[in-house]
Amino acid sequence: MSTRSGLLDRHIAFLEALRAAGLPVSISEDLDAVAVLQALDWADRASLKEGYAATLVKRHQWRPTFDALFDLYFPRMIGEGAGGRLDPAAEGVEGEAGEPGDGGDDQEAPVGARDNGAALAEFRERLEQALLDGDQEALDALAVEMVGRFGAMPGRGPGLSSWSAYTAIQRVAPGELVEQIVQGLMADGRTEEEADRLAGRRIGGFTRQVEADARRRIGEEKGPDHVAQAALRPTIDRLDFLSMRRSDLEEMRREIQPLARRLATRLTQQHHAHRRGPLDFRRTVRASVSTGGVPLTTHHKPKRPHRSELVVLCDVSGSVANFAQFTLLLVFALRDQFTKVRAFTFIDHVHEVTHHFKPGADVVDVMTELAASTAHAALWGRTNYGRALTTFAERHSDAIGPRTALLVLGDARSNYSDLAVDTLAELADQCRHAWWLNPEHQRHWDTGDSAASRYGEAMPMVECRNLTQLTEFVHQVL
Numbered sequence: 001m002s003t004r005s006g007l008l009d010r011h012i013a014f015l016e017a018l019r020a021a022g023l024p025v026s027i028s029e030d031l032d033a034v035a036v037l038q039a040l041d042w043a044d045r046a047s048l049k050e051g052y053a054a055t056l057v058k059r060h061q062w063r064p065t066f067d068a069l070f071d072l073y074f075p076r077m078i079g080e081g082a083g084g085r086l087d088p089a090a091e092g093v094e095g096e097a098g099e100p101g102d103g104g105d106d107q108e109a110p111v112g113a114r115d116n117g118a119a120l121a122e123f124r125e126r127l128e129q130a131l132l133d134g135d136q137e138a139l140d141a142l143a144v145e146m147v148g149r150f151g152a153m154p155g156r157g158p159g160l161s162s163w164s165a166y167t168a169i170q171r172v173a174p175g176e177l178v179e180q181i182v183q184g185l186m187a188d189g190r191t192e193e194e195a196d197r198l199a200g201r202r203i204g205g206f207t208r209q210v211e212a213d214a215r216r217r218i219g220e221e222k223g224p225d226h227v228a229q230a231a232l233r234p235t236i237d238r239l240d241f242l243s244m245r246r247s248d249l250e251e252m253r254r255e256i257q258p259l260a261r262r263l264a265t266r267l268t269q270q271h272h273a274h275r276r277g278p279l280d281f282r283r284t285v286r287a288s289v290s291t292g293g294v295p296l297t298t299h300h301k302p303k304r305p306h307r308s309e310l311v312v313l314c315d316v317s318g319s320v321a322n323f324a325q326f327t328l329l330l331v332f333a334l335r336d337q338f339t340k341v342r343a344f345t346f347i348d349h350v351h352e353v354t355h356h357f358k359p360g361a362d363v364v365d366v367m368t369e370l371a372a373s374t375a376h377a378a379l380w381g382r383t384n385y386g387r388a389l390t391t392f393a394e395r396h397s398d399a400i401g402p403r404t405a406l407l408v409l410g411d412a413r414s415n416y417s418d419l420a421v422d423t424l425a426e427l428a429d430q431c432r433h434a435w436w437l438n439p440e441h442q443r444h445w446d447t448g449d450s451a452a453s454r455y456g457e458a459m460p461m462v463e464c465r466n467l468t469q470l471t472e473f474v475h476q477v478l
Helices: 006-020 028-039 045-056 060-073 093-097 117-133 137-148 163-174 174-187 191-220 222-230 245-271 280-289 321-333 363-375 385-395 421-430 452-459 467-477
Strands: 152-154 162-165 276-279 299-302 310-316 340-346 350-352 404-409 432-438 461-463
Touching: 006 028, 006 060, 006 222, 006 363, 006 467, 028 045, 045 060, 060 191, 060 222, 117 137, 117 163, 117 174, 117 191, 137 152, 137 163, 137 191, 162 191, 163 191, 163 432, 163 461, 174 191, 245 321, 245 467, 276 452, 310 321, 321 467, 340 385, 350 363, 350 385, 385 421, 421 452, 432 452, 452 461
Parallel strands: 310 340, 310 404, 404 432, 432 461
Antiparallel strands: 152 162, 276 299, 340 350
């Protein structure tokens, strides 16, 4: 009778989750991972994790997603861990002391109580000391305890529980400990800047531990596949431009230049590979005379390079500003692929921003200058595509010509104002190529004040919600 290890099923499910999250894992890498796992000691979880990562993760920006999924499919503990659940007698103190968080008459509650004012104050003291000492082992244990004690919620059935990292963080509020930790680190001889940076890093790391433990507990109840699909953020290259947080923007800035270099290298290689032009029939026939009329060697005409001039017209209103800025940075990083690149931004009035993208300019400086120019771009404060397109056609008509490729960036939401579709169609007719990149999901087009279909009739509109779609578009166009 054949037997099948549950470990193999877990390994396969883990790889499927990685692929669903955007990490390309091939069959050969799958086999490599199995070979590595056979050579490692399964009791050493840290070595096992690094072995998996060495065979499956090819880019450093994919590592956070890998770590989150690994912790989900191969948790370092189950339930409350080796320490077991809290003392049931202590848990019962909550009912006697009143509502959770009530710090009135519960000052004498035992240390092991699940959630009350005294338990919260005692826990915050231990957390502050662990953060101040940088004791990672203690922080690991406190993250588990914090979710179990302050993040528990009633489940959907009798005897069931659910877990919320948000609730636990709101109750304990580790962010409010920053000042005490900074003061403690400064007392140990660190400068204020170092102390502030270190305190923020430790609290951020502890918050991520709490979120990971809540996912682990939910994964135990509902299965890791459910959590991987519902609660895990995609990799940075598949994250929607419109849903990015501040930390995501910083990571995206670090990724945009390496991505542009890889894309430029690939485009150059492809252009060299396709350098051969159409068949030169007369030269081929003449050469075939020496072989009795058999064209053993074909001759081709030289291929004439025809680089386009690129004009980018960007909506930089608050809802789509991130998308426009990163697209502009990628375009200007690839400006060698074009004869000339000009960029214009608008909310309701058009401004040329080409001069911001000087060769060798620092990315952070460019972003800062763009943000400043955006603040002065709006005359009326509301996006007005009709007015912007009309103004562009009147004042910058010299930018458009038969060798121009026009790229419009925006969500096509014009606050129910005049759309100037005819003006956009005239601009598109004057260009060699014209495209509109829309950062919204296609299912949201034509909802509310969206005029996606009407603008799509004037020029092709393409959904471009993340860095992967943007890269594919640039690669196909060039």
